[in-house]
Amino acid sequence: MGSADRVLRRTSEAIEHISGICFKTGPPQRIGAELEWTTHPAGDPSAYLQADQLATALGEHAPCSLGNPDPVPLPSGGTVTVEPGGQVEISSAPADSLSALHTAVSADHATLTELLARSGIVLGERGLDPYRAPRRILDTPRYAAMERAFDGAGRTMMGATAGLQVCLDNGTPYRWAVLHEWGPALIALFANSRRRAGRDSGWASARMAAWFGIDPRRTDPVPFSADPAEAWAEYALDAPLLCVRRDGDRWDAPPGVTFADWITAGGLELPEAARLSPRRLGSRLRGSQREGPPTVADLDYHLNTLFPPVRPRGYLEVRYLDTQPGGEWIAPVAVLSALLADDAVTDRARGLAAGSVDRWRPAARYGLADPAVRSAAIGLADLACRNLPRTGLPERVRDTVADVVSRRLHAAVSGRLMKTA
Numbered sequence: 001m002g003s004a005d006r007v008l009r010r011t012s013e014a015i016e017h018i019s020g021i022c023f024k025t026g027p028p029q030r031i032g033a034e035l036e037w038t039t040h041p042a043g044d045p046s047a048y049l050q051a052d053q054l055a056t057a058l059g060e061h062a063p064c065s066l067g068n069p070d071p072v073p074l075p076s077g078g079t080v081t082v083e084p085g086g087q088v089e090i091s092s093a094p095a096d097s098l099s100a101l102h103t104a105v106s107a108d109h110a111t112l113t114e115l116l117a118r119s120g121i122v123l124g125e126r127g128l129d130p131y132r133a134p135r136r137i138l139d140t141p142r143y144a145a146m147e148r149a150f151d152g153a154g155r156t157m158m159g160a161t162a163g164l165q166v167c168l169d170n171g172t173p174y175r176w177a178v179l180h181e182w183g184p185a186l187i188a189l190f191a192n193s194r195r196r197a198g199r200d201s202g203w204a205s206a207r208m209a210a211w212f213g214i215d216p217r218r219t220d221p222v223p224f225s226a227d228p229a230e231a232w233a234e235y236a237l238d239a240p241l242l243c244v245r246r247d248g249d250r251w252d253a254p255p256g257v258t259f260a261d262w263i264t265a266g267g268l269e270l271p272e273a274a275r276l277s278p279r280r281l282g283s284r285l286r287g288s289q290r291e292g293p294p295t296v297a298d299l300d301y302h303l304n305t306l307f308p309p310v311r312p313r314g315y316l317e318v319r320y321l322d323t324q325p326g327g328e329w330i331a332p333v334a335v336l337s338a339l340l341a342d343d344a345v346t347d348r349a350r351g352l353a354a355g356s357v358d359r360w361r362p363a364a365r366y367g368l369a370d371p372a373v374r375s376a377a378i379g380l381a382d383l384a385c386r387n388l389p390r391t392g393l394p395e396r397v398r399d400t401v402a403d404v405v406s407r408r409l410h411a412a413v414s415g416r417l418m419k420t421a
Helices: 011-022 051-061 098-118 141-149 152-160 173-181 183-189 206-212 228-237 259-265 296-303 326-339 343-352 360-369 371-386 395-409
Strands: 031-037 039-041 079-082 088-091 121-123 163-168 310-312 316-322
Touching: 011 228, 011 259, 011 296, 031 098, 031 326, 051 079, 051 098, 051 121, 088 098, 098 121, 098 326, 141 152, 152 206, 163 326, 173 183, 173 228, 173 310, 173 316, 173 343, 183 316, 183 326, 183 360, 183 371, 183 395, 206 316, 206 360, 228 259, 228 296, 228 310, 259 296, 326 343, 326 371, 326 395, 343 371, 360 371, 371 395
Parallel strands: none
Antiparallel strands: 031 088, 031 163, 039 121, 079 088, 163 316, 310 316
């Protein structure tokens, strides 16, 4: 029996497993990014695409979810995935420097844009579809179960949101803390999803509003603790199951049952509609409504159904940024990199953000109109721009970053221009 098939009998075993895989210490060196976009017919962005249109456009780069059993990465190493509403995402390979990441992702972005354009498809430029109500176009057991489990906010998240994720080596627990503390200010600074399905949502980041509208046990920030690994493990075990993998097309989980409940009970009583496979102890008879105890593989899958603003995956995944127009994705990534330039800069940034660390929802709703969030964003932006040369980006790219940040702050800081040192 492989380690993934090992049955979990006690919550302590699950906590030990989570702690061992999700927080790996060591010198922070690598950086990655995941860029996601809504997709639209070029002639009518309010029209809906079909899955087969995306499969044809992406060709050999189409993911398994579109029926391609052997996806080919993009030329610079990025892999393509497609989300339930037809959002397309590039996940970069890890890079050893921000400059290398920018070069690789820019090339893959250009390739993806050209591939889609040949089929009359364009990438959106907002963190939430501004034209259409959410509609699921991928039919998989996971997405079907998620859609049945979610209400309106969850379905909006699945079918209409587009985010920019930054992936960073763990380093030390200090890095985990500061990425949370800067979150509200950076949400507001780079908010890019006010319109939803043709209307003003009333939120600076309606994408984050959708995430925060889902069960907070799945999407709220992980509570602060001197031991982040333990805090994350407790968060994960206390989160309700979203779906349970098995043969067939019904992966629905019993409502309200947490992963810890599954371990403690030694099995699950599943919804009537779910038909089970005989693959586990306790589920040997097809049609039985009981699933046996969870395995390590079940736990790993459960961790991928949790969506806090910062998620540990052996590295740290910053999930609170809206997607940015075109090549402007480099701006928030460079700001984060500059603020992590060294301990002195990071300490200074931590102090600048102190007044806004708990203002996640006000930041998403009011953006830079929230005074505490605005003050933190101004301070962090200024500090980051003064340290852009330390990111290793070419001067022309640093100038682009500074221009983007300046425009973002213009409404809050009249006439103030951010300059690189």
